[in-house]
Amino acid sequence: MISALVTASKFFALLSSFVTIGSLLALAFLVLDKKGRLSTSGLKIRSIVSVSALFWFFSSLLNILFTLSNILDQPLSAILDPTVLRSFLFQISLGQYLFFQTLIALFVAISSRVITSSGYTAILLLISLIAVSAPVFQSHSASSGSHALAIGSLFIHVIALSFWVGGVIALALLNEADRKVSLPRFSEIALWAAIAVVISGVLNASARLNFAAAWSTSYAYVVILKVVITIVLLFFGYKHRNYLAAKPSVNWGAMTRLISVEAGIMIFVTALGSWLSSNQPPPRGGEEPFNAALAVAGIKMPDAPTFKRILFAYDPDILMIGLLILAVALYIQGVVVLTRRGDKWPIGRTISFALGISAIDFATSGGLGVYAHFAFSWHMVAHMVLGMIAPIGIVLGAPITLALRTLPQSRDGEELGIRGLLISALHSRYSRIITNPVVALAIFDGSLFALYFTSLFGGMMQSHQGHLFMNIHFILAGILFFHVIVGVDPNPRKVPHLVRIVILFAAMSIHAFFSVALMSTTTLIDGGYFKSLQRPWALDLLANQQAGGAIGWAMGEIPILIALVATFIQWMRDDSHEAKRIDRNTERMAALGQPDELAQYNLYLNSLDKKDRETRQ
Ligand code: HEM
Structure with a gap:
């Protein structure tokens, strides 16, 4: 009953x-x-x-x-x-x-x-x-x-x-x-x-x-x-x-x-x-x-990691795969809509997005994702891929620009509609707050300390949903950070190149500090999770944890360096574009027999000055 x-x-x-x-x-x-x-x-x-x-x-x-x-x-x-x-x-x-x-x-x-x-x-x-x-x-x-x-x-x-x-x-x-x-x-x-x-x-x-x-x-x-x-x-x-x-x-x-x-x-x-x-x-x-491994991690204990096993092992994390399929399907739909309309979408962006998605799959369901359940060192490699490598691919794929160009417009001229909703979300106060470079950096690097130097990490590794939440957080925090620094999608605030470079240097230093702290740990930070798996290889858990710190350092600095170089290049390009634009404008004005932009600006200042003097007399 x-x-x-x-x-x-x-x-x-x-x-x-x-x-x-x-x-x-x-x-x-x-x-x-x-x-x-x-x-x-x-x-x-x-x-x-x-x-x-x-x-x-x-x-x-x-x-x-x-x-x-x-x-x-x-x-x-x-x-x-x-x-x-x-x-x-x-x-x-x-x-x-x-x-x-x-x-x-x-x-x-x-x-x-x-x-x-x-x-x-x-x-x-x-x-x-x-x-x-x-x-x-x-x-x-x-x-x-x-x-x-x-x-x-x-x-x-x-x-x-x-x-x-x-x-x-x-x-x-x-x-x-x-x-x-x-x-x-x-x-x-x-x-x-x-x-x-x-x-x-x-x-x-x-x-x-x-x-x-x-x-x-x-x-x-x-x-x-x-x-x-x-x-x-x-x-x-x-x-x-x-x-x-x-x-x-x-x-x-x-x-x-x-x-x-x-x-x-x-x-x-x-x-x-x-x-x-x-x-x-x-x-x-x-x-x-x-x-024990199946009961705790939900996956059977794999054999000791080898290059081949890391590359070819696969245990589908259906939830993550579902999310990735949805993201890819929406992206493809966007590109198809553009192409049918006769518009072009740079192939490089599609490739970059595909690489980002593949990296996420490798670090969640692929060999890297599998071994990330069983050893801290591999967990750290997966973390770096999810938080620092995949996000660069995703943001360079410009998904927001694609959405803005292809989402349905207002159906009666009066409704905000899906595209309008996205635009207002992008312009919202919340969006302005999280895209502030300092806030993005705090979320990106602050979560390292919040996760690994509290009991959070051990707790999250124990459950499937905790593990999933952690992975999604790494990805989203990385996407936010790299969107602000090297993103091609529209941002609610324009971040000057110099500020981006300062933020990148700050990220580098915080990252190094975190890694050294992890390498110097003398106790396990996983709340007993890795011990409970009873793994028959890499038996020294503390040494493996310290190796994780070193890996995090080495792997984490490379994407930041790449972002630094990319920011310099973007800066130089922007400057040369601006210089060319001013030159073009000067030539056009000269051809029309009119003063160029700078001369116009000086005339404007002179007129203000003249007005000012007249009112004082
Ligand atoms: C190919 C067709 C489908 C298959 C093979 C299928 C199979 C299943 C299975 C195996 C479960 C798991 C039950 C459990 O927890 O033991 C389930 C849950 C459920 N299915 Fe389906 N299903 C199908 C289509 C549908 C459709 C069309 C509906 C409704 C219109 C539906 C409604 C549900 C609901 C309400 C649950 C319970 C979800 C929950 O536990 O919260 N299913 N289904």
């Missing part, structure tokens, strides 16, 4: 979170806004958000109680004891994640009542996505054999479902005018989300199930039923695209009926998914005997 209540509350929590996210998506990106403010119909969608988020809050709360009652095999009255509840919510990871999600649902329910701009709606959308995916890290997928594959694929499954299922239900709830405006754009998003749902669902099923041994269990039957219904849903999606392609004579009546049926089927499949996630899959069989 109680397990049925767990499934039911999970289903309502998931469904209401999908509706919340779908409606926020509609509000932020699909329906028309008025110069960044919500329109009158937008205000009605806002009420859908707050009602569904309130449902999300209550069903998550019930899910916490039923889950705890199920785990402890105690009646609800027993688990309502404050001490039992408190220890579940604050000390057990599953409880912490569920509680986090519940609090965010309440926050979204309250704050959505007062939002008036599409920018803040987009921020609420992001927060809701984090909340809906948080419990995935503690779901039973997390304890199955292929740990990283199971978590990563379920994470992508849930995010993609939020867009696809949530978007379709939100469309069904919109008024006709808003639905007509939203559909073409949603159709593009839905295609990507549906592909992600199918791939992640299949990957997750393959990580969880040994079909040869378990195909006749109810778990496998439900998976098969989901696959069949998903094929029907994909057919519906195909019909949508066909209807839309029949512009201008789109059959809106048929389209609306199709959306309602599709939403109904999706709700049913969501119920199946909730059942799957609340029931243990049959054992895969042939499970490996206990392995």
Whole structure:
């Protein structure tokens, strides 16, 4: 009985979170806004958000109680004891994640009542996505054999479902005018989300199930039923695209009926998914005997590193791969849009972006990423690649410029739209603060000390999400720093070349200081993480940690030196461009028989001086 209540509350929590996210998506990106403010119909969608988020809050709360009652095999009255509840919510990871999600649902329910701009709606959308995916890290997928594959694929499954299922239900709830405006754009998003749902669902099923041994269990039957219904849903999606392609004579009546049926089927499949996630899959069989490395790092202990192993080992970090695929797909889409328009995009930028992405993949899923889990020295090499080498490739790929040139323009001349949102985010106060070179340097180098000289590093290495968060932080901090120093994308503030050079020298010195401090450590800074892996090679952990400090120094200074040279070159080029521009202007003015720029400026100063004297007389 109680397990049925767990499934039911999970289903309502998931469904209401999908509706919340779908409606926020509609509000932020699909329906028309008025110069960044919500329109009158937008205000009605806002009420859908707050009602569904309130449902999300209550069903998550019930899910916490039923889950705890199920785990402890105690009646609800027993688990309502404050001490039992408190220890579940604050000390057990599953409880912490569920509680986090519940609090965010309440926050979204309250704050959505007062939002008036599409920018803040987009921020609420992001927060809701984090909340809906948080419990995935503690779901039973997390304890199955292929740990990283199971978590990563379920994470992508849930995010993609939020867009696809949530978007379709939100469309069904919109008024006709808003639905007509939203559909073409949603159709593009839905295609990507549906592909992600199918791939992640299949990957997750393959990580969880040994079909040869378990195909006749109810778990496998439900998976098969989901696959069949998903094929029907994909057919519906195909019909949508066909209807839309029949512009201008789109059959809106048929389209609306199709959306309602599709939403109904999706709700049913969501119920199946909730059942799957609340029931243990049959054992895969042939499970490996206990392995410390697998239990702690989620990857089997590799043999001692060799050049060949570092180069060719591969253990897919599905979450990171999902993010990289998304980034590459968006970049390619941008280049295709430009090329179709007949515009040119320098090939060097595309190559640079591709190299940056490949470096990230190598340092997360490739051999470097694998060994980074097992030895501090390799972790440091991966850190340098993620924080200092890959970001240079990414910023020289000019992704923001590409986005600004290709994102859709305002649809009615009045809406801010996606491109407008990006521009206002770039010009925002927040953006001006973080692109201040001193702030960028503080984030870039300050995080080294915050991570390695506190207990943070040990804590983050212990968990998959901590490791992922750390890697993403390295990449983003590096992108921010190198964007300010050598970036080709527009920056909200112009940083003089001299300041850039000073900042680079400062980064170099701080980096050297950090590395020397690390090389002189006499205790381990990993909170016992590397010891717990029981690695049979590189047995002196302290020597390996000190070697990590030396590697960090050597590898870290090279990209900074390259950036220094690049900044000098940019500076000289800018100066010679400016000199040429003044020369050209002087010649043009001389040809027209008029004074050149400098002479004009002097005339202007003389006129000011004359006026000044006249007023004093
Ligand atoms: C090829 C198609 C699909 C496959 C193979 C598939 C497979 C899976 C698997 C294996 C899980 C993991 C369950 C667990 O944790 O044990 C899952 C979760 C789930 N699936 Fe699917 N799925 C597919 C499509 C869909 C579709 C179309 C929907 C909804 C419209 C859906 C909704 C869900 C939901 C709601 C969950 C639970 C997520 C959670 O734990 O938070 N799935 N799916």
